[in-house]
Amino acid sequence: MPFSNDGPGPRKLVMMSLMVALSMGLHFVESTLPLGLAVPGVKLGLANIVTLICLYLFTLRETLMVVVLRVLMVGLVSGQFFMPVFWISLAGALLSFLVMALTKQSTRLTPVGVSLLGATAHNTGQLAMVAFLVGSLKVAFYWPWLMLWAIPMGLITGFSAKVAIKALRNTGVNVTMNEKE
Amino acid sequence: MTRHDIFVFIALVLLIFLAWIGLSFANPKAETEALVLEVVSPVPFEDQGLSWTTLMKGGQARQWTIQGEIGQLILSYEPGEGLRLLEADCPNQLCLHMGPIHKAGQVILCAPNEVLIALRQASDHEKEGDFDAILQ
Numbered sequence: 001m002p003f004s005n006d007g008p009g010p011r012k013l014v015m016m017s018l019m020v021a022l023s024m025g026l027h028f029v030e031s032t033l034p035l036g037l038a039v040p041g042v043k044l045g046l047a048n049i050v051t052l053i054c055l056y057l058f059t060l061r062e063t064l065m066v067v068v069l070r071v072l073m074v075g076l077v078s079g080q081f082f083m084p085v086f087w088i089s090l091a092g093a094l095l096s097f098l099v100m101a102l103t104k105q106s107t108r109l110t111p112v113g114v115s116l117l118g119a120t121a122h123n124t125g126q127l128a129m130v131a132f133l134v135g136s137l138k139v140a141f142y143w144p145w146l147m148l149w150a151i152p153m154g155l156i157t158g159f160s161a162k163v164a165i166k167a168l169r170n171t172g173v174n175v176t177m178n179e180k181e
Numbered sequence: 182m183t184r185h186d187i188f189v190f191i192a193l194v195l196l197i198f199l200a201w202i203g204l205s206f207a208n209p210k211a212e213t214e215a216l217v218l219e220v221v222s223p224v225p226f227e228d229q230g231l232s233w234t235t236l237m238k239g240g241q242a243r244q245w246t247i248q249g250e251i252g253q254l255i256l257s258y259e260p261g262e263g264l265r266l267l268e269a270d271c272p273n274q275l276c277l278h279m280g281p282i283h284k285a286g287q288v289i290l291c292a293p294n295e296v297l298i299a300l301r302q303a304s305d306h307e308k309e310g311d312f313d314a315i316l317q
Contacts, residue, residue, distance in 0.1 A: 031273065042292065078272070080272070080293075083250075083251070083293065084250060084292055084293050084294075084295055085272065085292070085293050088292060107185065108183070108185050109183075109185050109186055109189060110182060110183055110185075110186055112182050112186045113182075113183075113185055113186035113189045113190075116186070116189050116190060116193060117189060117193075120193060130290065130292045133292065133295050134221050134290070134292070134295050134296070134297045135221060136221050136297050136299075138221075138288055138297060138299050138301075139288065139290060139297065140204065141204060141286060141287075141288055142288075142290070143200055143204070144197050144200045144201040144204060147193070147196070147197040147200070148197060150193075151190070151193060151194065151197075
């Protein structure tokens with residue numbers, strides 16, 4: 001839990017807050033892009049960059065906190081709280097977190113490979129939620145189309161995160177300070 | 182990028198290709214006569230199951246109002262073009278750019294409104310027993 005004794009220390013909390021803010025920023029940057037090709041309500045997932053960075057710098061639990069906080073805050077700020085768009089992004093964010101966490105822990109993939117799988121999971125999760133909300137599997141029609149976007153998106157987020165992870169580690173900001181090593 | 186990453190990349194590309202082929206088979210291109218309009222919305226749609234033939238026969242533009250989760254959507258039919266959304270109460274208005282649709286398997290989706298507009302092939306009993314006559 002965030003405020004128990006074994007939770008993240010103050011410096012790490014600051015880093016985590018910055019990550020939440022950064023991912024929210026990325027989310028809004030993305031919504032200003034004129035991507036009329038995507039499916040309404042479905043986001044390409046620029047904010048996945050942050051999820052990926054967090055996975056490599058923080059613990060799983062802390063990363064999940066950053067991801068969920070981002071979705072909640074974006075929902076509140078954009079006035080879409082508990083509206084369909086909110087559930088769609090929550091489904092996408094959680095599924096991509098799950099897939100990226102699993103592949104990062106148990107395979108020898110670099111952030112790029114993890115990100116590719118995360119991006120596809122992100123879009124699949126969102127589309128699954130759309131199918132659930134609309135109550136029709138017909139939206140599967142869009143799946144290959146969304147996946148076509150997920151691959152370049154996964155590459156972009158993957159390479160960006162890779163650079164960011166390296167830079168953050170080099171700055172001496174010891175964000176993994178709470179981990180017992 | 183290691184060879185593991187490249188493997189993931191290739192596997193994903195293959196998967197998309199296979200899914201695309203699979204979905205193309207699931208929605209074979211049909212002759213327009215056997216098409217039926219299907220609308221999934223929070224409030225039932227008045228012209229559910231309207232056949233494409235009836236639309237073509239009328240030969241004139243038509244509009245419907247669909248009640249969505251957030252607000253109203255205006256669906257329009259233009260002869261020679263197809264169906265598309267003219268107006269929608271949703272944040273990013275992407276659904277307005279999704280038409281016009283005129284083939285089986287094509288859909289217009291407005292996720293924020295939980296509305297799906299689809300053209301599907303008429304089932305056999307719909308074809309045989311003049312479906313629109315029953316509706317009217």
